[in-house]
Amino acid sequence: MFVPELRSWRAARPHVVRVAGAVRPRLARATAAVRPRIARLARVTAPRPARGTRPRTWRYTAGAATAGLALAAGVVTAAGPWHATGQRTAERDRAAALERTGGADHGHGSGGSGTAAGAPRPAPSAASVLTGLGGAAGPVRAVPAGDGLARVLDPLLDDPVLGDRRAAAVADLTTGERLYDAGAGTALTPASTTKLATAVAALSALGPGHRLTTRAALEAGGGELVLVGGGDPTLTAREDRENRAGAASLRTLARETAKALKKRGLRRVTLSYDTTLYAGTETHPIGVNDNLAPVTALMADEARTDGSAGGPAPRAADPAADAARAFARFLRGHGVETTSPGPAKATGRARTLAAVSSPPLAALVERMLTDSDNDLAEALARHTALAAGKRADFAGASAAVAARLRSLGLPVPGAAFHDGSGLDRADRLTPGLLTALLVKAADPARPELRPVLTGLPVAGFTGTLTSRYTDGAAGLVRAKTGTLTGVNALAGTVVTEDGRPLAFAFLTSGATDPQAAQSALDRAATALARCGCGERL
Numbered sequence: 001m002f003v004p005e006l007r008s009w010r011a012a013r014p015h016v017v018r019v020a021g022a023v024r025p026r027l028a029r030a031t032a033a034v035r036p037r038i039a040r041l042a043r044v045t046a047p048r049p050a051r052g053t054r055p056r057t058w059r060y061t062a063g064a065a066t067a068g069l070a071l072a073a074g075v076v077t078a079a080g081p082w083h084a085t086g087q088r089t090a091e092r093d094r095a096a097a098l099e100r101t102g103g104a105d106h107g108h109g110s111g112g113s114g115t116a117a118g119a120p121r122p123a124p125s126a127a128s129v130l131t132g133l134g135g136a137a138g139p140v141r142a143v144p145a146g147d148g149l150a151r152v153l154d155p156l157l158d159d160p161v162l163g164d165r166r167a168a169a170v171a172d173l174t175t176g177e178r179l180y181d182a183g184a185g186t187a188l189t190p191a192s193t194t195k196l197a198t199a200v201a202a203l204s205a206l207g208p209g210h211r212l213t214t215r216a217a218l219e220a221g222g223g224e225l226v227l228v229g230g231g232d233p234t235l236t237a238r239e240d241r242e243n244r245a246g247a248a249s250l251r252t253l254a255r256e257t258a259k260a261l262k263k264r265g266l267r268r269v270t271l272s273y274d275t276t277l278y279a280g281t282e283t284h285p286i287g288v289n290d291n292l293a294p295v296t297a298l299m300a301d302e303a304r305t306d307g308s309a310g311g312p313a314p315r316a317a318d319p320a321a322d323a324a325r326a327f328a329r330f331l332r333g334h335g336v337e338t339t340s341p342g343p344a345k346a347t348g349r350a351r352t353l354a355a356v357s358s359p360p361l362a363a364l365v366e367r368m369l370t371d372s373d374n375d376l377a378e379a380l381a382r383h384t385a386l387a388a389g390k391r392a393d394f395a396g397a398s399a400a401v402a403a404r405l406r407s408l409g410l411p412v413p414g415a416a417f418h419d420g421s422g423l424d425r426a427d428r429l430t431p432g433l434l435t436a437l438l439v440k441a442a443d444p445a446r447p448e449l450r451p452v453l454t455g456l457p458v459a460g461f462t463g464t465l466t467s468r469y470t471d472g473a474a475g476l477v478r479a480k481t482g483t484l485t486g487v488n489a490l491a492g493t494v495v496t497e498d499g500r501p502l503a504f505a506f507l508t509s510g511a512t513d514p515q516a517a518q519s520a521l522d523r524a525a526t527a528l529a530r531c532g533c534g535e536r537l
Contacts, residue, residue, distance in 0.1 A: 149180040152531055156524040157182060161517050163486065163510025169431035170528070173493060173501040176439040180504075183431070187414035188507040190429035191482030192372045192464075193491045194422030196437045197415075197429065199365045199452045201404040202380040205387040208362035208448050212383070214248055214298070216257040216327075217350035218264075225257070225269040225338070225353075226346040227327050229298025229320060231277050231383060231392075232358045233375040234367075237300040237326040245367070248356035250300050250323065254330030256354035261336050268337040272344035273298055273324035278382055280393025285424050288315075292374035292421065295382070295394075296320050302375045310371050366455030369480055370463035374421040381420025394419055410436050422482060434491040434505035442493075442503075456480055456492050459525075468522055473529035479504075481518075486510055488517040494528045502528055 149170055157168055167183035178184065212232035218225055234247040243249060261269065275297045282294035290312035293303035299319035306313050316322045324341035331338055358364060361380075368376040381397035384404060390396035398417035406412050416428040441452035457463030460474025464481045479492025491505035506524060511517035 149528075149531075150182075152527050153180060153182070153524055156520065156527055157506065159520045161511060161513055161520050162488065162508040163512075163517065165510055166506070166508040167431050168504070168506045168524075169435045170502055170504045171435040171439055173439055173442050173503045176436070178432075178435075179502070181432075184435075185411075185414060185430050185432050186507075187416070187428035187430050188489075188509055189425055189484065189487045190422055190427055190434070190507060191484045191487045191489050192374075192422040193434055193480050193482040193489045193505070193507075194417070194420070194427050194429060195369055195372065195377050196434060196452060196480055196491060197401055197405060197417070198377050198381050198384075198420040199369060199455070200408070200410075200437050200441060200449055201384045201401040203361060203365060203449050203451060204408060205384045205400070205404050206361055208360060208365075208451060210361040210383075211357040211359070212248075212364075212379070213355050213357045214250075214253060215352050215355035216253055217346045217352050218261070218266075218269075219347060220349040220351075222264060222266060223270055224344070225261070225271050226344060226350055227271070227273040227298065227324050227341070228346050229273065229275045229277055229296065229323075231297045231379050231386075233293070233299055233302050233379050234358055234364065235298075235300050235323070235356070237323065237330075246359050246363075248358050250327055250356075251330050253354055253356045254327055255334055258331055258334035258336045260353035267335060269339075271324065271328055271331075271338035271341040272346075273320050273327075273341050274344060274346045275320045276345050277386070278392045279396070280391070284378070284419065284421075285394070285426075289423070290314060291423060292378065293319050295375075295378045298323050299375075300326060302373075310373070362451040365451040369452070369455035370457050372464050372481065374423060377421035378419065384420075405433075405437075408440060410440060423484075425484060425487075429507070431491075431505035431507055434507075435503040438491070438493060438503035438505075442501075453478070453493065459522075468518065469526065473526040476529040477525045479525060482507075483514060483518070485514075486512070488514060488521060490521040490525060492525070494525060496528060496531045498531075504528060 153168065153170070157166055165186075165188060167186035167188055168180065169178065169182070169184035170180035171178050212234075213230040214232055214235050215228045215230065216225060217228055232248055234245070235250055236243050236247045237250045240249065240251070261267070277297035278295065282296050284292060284295065293299055293315040294317070296319050299316075300323040301309075303316040303319035303322065304313045305316055320343070321341065328338045328341055364376055364380065367373055368380065378397075381401055382392040385392045385396040385400040388400040388403065390400045397420055401420065402412055402415065402417050405415075411430070411433050414428065414430050415433055416426065418424040418426045437452070440446060441449040443449070456478035457465035457480070458475060459465045459469035459477035459479070465477070465479065469477060473494070477492060477494045479490050479494075482489030482491075487509050488511055489505075489507045491503075493501060493503055495501050504525065506521050508517060508521070
């Protein structure tokens with residue numbers, strides 16, 4: 001199978017070489033143990049030649065380390081390169097090939113009114129989740145509960161470098177059974193692990209195929225053009241050759257808008273911009289901060305002023321005005337002059353001339369989790385509020401996320417949401433809720449939540465875990481990190497040495513050395529990966 005994105009594979013090659021030596025003995029043992037199951041899996045998941053036959057529902061079990069180099073570096077080589085979002089390219093391509101139908105473009109596909117030429121096609125629906133190594137014989141048996149995990153984890157989580165408060169939980173990813181409880185119901189500051197809750201809520205409320213649309217609308221009379229923000233922080237003003245993530249392009253929107261204006265004989269318009277999709281203050285409770293832009297429904301490139309594509313960066317004070325000025329420049333390049341743009345609200349009589357749409361929500365969630373993207377997190381929380389009919393501000397978004405999780409039957413007592421990103425220190429989550437979110441995302445009955453799993457950073461390879469686990473469980477742990485001053489958290493999935501998939505969550509506070517605290521949490525997750533736990537759990 002042809003697998004694109006070879007640059008990503010080349011970038012990952014040094015990691016593979018480094019990890020191969022460390023994991024080779026374990027890989028040999030694991031390969032011998034699971035070879036018969038892998039053979040069954042190959043037969044179960046092989047493409048069917050008959051047309052019209054829907055693929056069987058895949059179950060998330062040990063093989064669904066979908067994630068990290070399944071068992072180790074040798075598996076990475078077979079699986080192919082990593083996609084920029086943290087998902088294997090081969091995995092994504094296979095999901096698309098197996099299920100051509102599904103997804104949605106929410107009225108913005110080809111043939112829809114007011115859609116820019118070349119607008120993105122509906123997103124393919126991913127198959128639910130990977131079949132377990134047991135193949136047709138059924139799922140891998142659940143991990144029995146006991147004191148085995150306590151003997152493994154208690155000494156590691158008692159490390160004083162983790163601070164004066166800590167809470168943890170481990171659950172069987174296939175059954176949801178709680179296997180380890182060290183204050184699993186204790187609510188602590190979760191930092192960026194909050195994004196797991198935001199992701200589950202947004203996917204549940206909107207669906208993985210949902211897209212965020214930015215449009216240009218002409219008011220009745222033809223004198224005023226309004227750039228209408230659709231709450232897409234990934235909208236880009238950069239040149240097409242720099243747009244590797246397939247983001248909606250402000251340049252494309254300007255080109256298509258200019259064409260539509262010229263057809264109407266208009267070469268000069270009054271330009272306005274509309275940010276009324278969101279409500280309330282644009283300033284996050286932490287104030288002006290390089291970790292996120294003012295939260296507004298219209299911005300380009302997350303309002304970064306230094307040309308960066310991720311991480312902390314200086315941000316524009318008025319992202320919407322900056323985006324509108326860039327739009328005016330692009331229109332001018334296509335022969336349409338505008339006035340200096342100002343804020344306004346598009347009326348119901350305004351006619352959409354052109355529109356551009358973001359990648360599907362599944363891809364946005366993966367990016368948010370892999371890169372711990374705060375701007376995307378706040379945007380998705382607001383869109384969750386809009387889907388619930390709530391006010392799209394910090395309070396409305398927080399209430400909508402909590403309500404959505406409650407409707408899914410998740411354990412929200414003790415949780416407190418104040419934003420979508422986890423930057424607010426007043427947020428509170430429990431390890432029990434975090435593991436329940438991951439178990440819910442692995443539920444075969446909830447395939448729409450699968451991007452929560454595929455978006456988790458891969459230890460030693462992608463996102464916020466790229467430089468971690470260099471001497472530990474690289475490729476075997478997938479987890480969302482969380483770091484604020486004195487707060488260190490880690491929540492994700494791991495497959496034990498004997499093939500048991502687990503969900504884990506560690507929350508700590510009071511640490512004075514963040515690097516030491518992160519290393520301590522990494523050791524705890526590595527211990528789970530190295531556990532040949534079996535009945536000893």
